[in-house]
Amino acid sequence: MTMTLRSEEEKDFRAVENLTREAFWNLYRPGCSEHYVLHQFRRSPGVKRT
Numbered sequence: 001m002t003m004t005l006r007s008e009e010e011k012d013f014r015a016v017e018n019l020t021r022e023a024f025w026n027l028y029r030p031g032c033s034e035h036y037v038l039h040q041f042r043r044s045p046g047v048k049r050t
Contacts, residue, residue, distance in 0.1 A: 013039075013042065016038070017035040017039055020034050020035040020038055021034070
């Protein structure tokens with residue numbers, strides 16, 4: 001299997017949020033909020049954008 005690592009691009013945001021939601025759904029409590037935290041984190045002025 002070949003794997004390529006690269007920085008996240010804006011076109012990836014929705015897929016990454018969906019993956020995060022699926023990974024954490026009902027894991028620690030009913031539902032999850034990790035995908036929303038990720039969404040808000042990206043809006044932070046301290047996040048480096050390429």
